[in-house]
Amino acid sequence: MAQAGQTSRASLLPGIAALVLATGYLIALLAVEKQPLIIGLLAFGIAAVLAANWFGWLDPVSRSFADREDRLGCFAILAAFVVAVFFREDHFVLLLFVTVLLYVVATLGLNIQFGYAGVLNFAGASFFGIGAYTSAVLNTYTAIPHLLVLLIGGLLAALIGSLLLLPVLRTRGHYAALVTIAFALLLKTFLEVNDVLGGPQGMQVKPMNLFGWSFNDNIHIGSVELSFYFSYFVVSMVLLVGAFILVRRLERSWIGLNLDALRLDETAASCFGLDIARWKITAFLIGNFLIGIAGALFGMVGSFVAPNNYTFADSLILVSILLLGGIGNPWGLVVATFIVVVVPEKLQTIQEYRFLLYSVLVIAVLLFRPEGLLPRPVRSYFPGWRP
Amino acid sequence: MTALLQARGLTRKFGGVVALDRLDLDVVAGEILGLIGPNGSGKTTFFNVVTGIYGAHEGHISFDGADITKASSRAVYHAGISRTFQRSRLSLPLSIFDNIMIGNHKRLNQGLWFNLMRRGDFKREFEANYRAARALVEVFEPQLAERLFEPVAGLPMIDRRRIEICRALISQPKLLLLDEPSAGMTHDETKELMDDILQVREFNKGLTIIIVEHEMGVIERITDRCAVLNFGRKIAEGPYRQVAADRQVQEAYLGVA
Incomplete structure (x- = not known):
């Protein structure tokens, strides 16, 4: 946040230090296998963050990120x-990592809808599923280039989502949310009874193939062998960076301002000329587009789609990531997705109870930090810009 | 003398309550009209009907030669009418600058491509608007102009009012509707705010203002003319002194038999 009278830009160092520490911690957490060690590491992580907060070390970090986001983004x-690269041969860890990246893309989409426009979407996983089924069908039956399949997955999610526009625009708040819940249930049933789409058993998805480079094979560079998931990592990363920039630019524009205005006070917004419907539609479609693309890629990564992978419960996970991370703050979403996706995977003991963990986390956040782990700062149109 | 805003036979009911009862009102371009009357006499309802928040049941309104009786809030704003609200309706988590820019909607480029892809052009538009917002806020409170990127939530009432008025003025409307700008403020703060409004009018010469106000000192000082409402009807109209001396008006306000 820009402080009055402060003219120099914040230093990069605190941000870089935080990134280095976070990277080291993440590598340790992903590498360790023994359950007691993992529990110890998690406890240590929580204690470290609390202590850093206590000593006021997090403020320079957030100032550094606020002012020098472009640079720090490159470092991230x-x-x-x-x-x-550290886990280049480890299929499991790379798959987990790719899952995190694609969930971040999906929650970035949800963030546009709920965080900015205030349209609560409880069918996130359904639109994710529409993307995944798109790649399942197109990769099986057509020879459409797979990058184009990703795009079609996004467009299809936006298109099918537009079926919901009328009811969503005519209802508000909880009622609009109910509409999306109904859609999630309908879509799951539709997939289950539809034999062309494999019914309840689902479908195989052919792996990605980019310009003749099949993502099914491990990569050999000299004597080094990389897991085939590494290719997916690269593509997911490109997608994430693109989505992140899109969301950031959207927020830092008049459109982001429009969405905030209509979320906070529709009456006042329309008294100042805002076309409420136009901007709600824009946010809903762009959001579903991002979720759909992420889903299309996720389908290829998992090489398998089934109705049970895209249920209402999965939508709730996406929403809880949003609440946990800090509604409206993309960096918060990255942190929260790591917590929500990685912790239950590593802590096998709680795998069964992971929904319990999510609910406890969400309730704790709502009680003690209602704006999420990383609350959204006041909009700065150009980071580091001074009058 | 041409009327900028003209209401003819305007009626609005809420169930059995007639909030506006065949109201005729002319507002002349360039004047400051005071709209006064006891609580519940229909002043705010008049603003809400003019700005398209409520529809009129009978009668019509024309603005600048065009009929706006059935116009939406959006269309009314685009035609050149801005307003403030009785209970502050700022977006509290947003910065001062953001709140003022909400009022500037019609003069900002709303194209998706422009906003997302042409960041260089967007930056120029942003900087021009920053200067405009800063110049406007400086008229009201120079110290506030240094803090344009702070959230509104932390500001005292008088500053919030100032920002609300800036939000209404930034798009250079032809008609400004002020709904009880002094509500919730001390006597001195009210005086300060009225000085500011008069000063803004020096900048924006053609600006016409309708002000709803309970502080008669304010009305006396800044209005050219007053209209008095009671039970949705206009019971008197004219310069403040004349209206204040009117027996019907005194009865409505004080209940003198």
Whole structure:
């Protein structure tokens, strides 16, 4: 946040230090297998963050990120590659990592809808599923280039989502949310009874193939062998960076301002000329587009789609990531997705109870930090810009 | 003398309550009209009907030669009418600058491509608007102009009012509707705010203002003319002194038999 009278830009160092520490911690957490060690590491992580907060060390970090986001974003990409290279042969960890990246893209979409426009979407997983089924069908029956399949997945999610526009625009708040819940249930039933789409058993998805480079094979560079998931990591990363920039630019524009205005006070917004319907539609479609693309890629990564993977419960996970991370703050979503996706995977003991963990987390956040782990700062149109 | 805003036979009911009862009102371009009357006499309802929040049951309104009786809030704003609200309706988590820019909607480029892809052009538009917002806020309170990127939530009432008025003025409307700008403020703060409004009018010469106000000191000082409402009807109209001396008006306000 820009402080009055402060003219120099904040230093990069606190941000870089935080990124280095986070990367090291993540590598340790992903590498460790023994349950007691993992529990110890998690406890240590929580204690470290609380202590840093206590000593006021987090403020310089957030100032650094607020002012020098472009640079630190590049460093964050570098950090992601460091983690991926570290686990280059480990299928399991890379799959987990790719899952996190694609969930972040999906929640970025939800963030446009709920965080900015205030349209609560409880069918996130359904639109994710529409993307995944798109790649299942198109990769099986057509020879459409797979990058184009991703795009079609996004467009199809937006298109099918537009069926919901009328009821969503005519209802508000909880009632609009109910409409999306109904859609999630309908879509799951539709997929289950539809034999062309494999019914309850689902479908195989052919792996991605980019310009003749099949993502089914491990990569050999000299004597080094990379897991085939590494290719998916690269593509997911490109998608995430694109989505992140899109969301950031959207927020830092008059459109982001429009969405905030209509979320906070529709009456006042329309007294100042805002076309409420136009901007709600824009946010809903762009959001579903992002979720659909992420889903299309996720379908290829998982090589299998079934109705049970895209249920209302999965939508709730996406929404809880949004609440946990800090509604409206993309960096918060990255942190929250890591917590929500990685922790239950590593802590096998709680795997069965992971929904319990989510609910406890969400309730704790709502009680003690209602704006999420990383609350959204006041909009700055250009980071580091001074009058 | 041409009327900028003209209401003829305007009626609005809420169930059995007639909030506006065949109201005729002319507002002349360039004047400051005071709209006064006891609580519940229909002043705010008149604003809400003019700005398209409520529809009129009978009668019509024309603005600048065009009929706006059935116009939506959006269309009314685009035609050149801005307003403030009785209970502050700022977006509290947003910055001062953001709140003022909400009022500037019609003069901002709303194209998706422009906003997302042409960031260089967007930056120029942003900077021009920053200067405009800053210049406007400076008229009201120079110290506030230094803090345009702070959230509104932390500001005292008088500053919130100032920002609300800036939000209404930034798009250079032809008609400004002020709904009880002094509500919730001390006597001195009210005086300060009225000085500011008069000063803004020096900048924006053609601006016409309708002000709803309970502080008669304010009305006396800044209005050219007053209209008095009671039970949705206009019971008197004219310069403040004349209206204040009117027996019907005194009865409505004080209940003198």
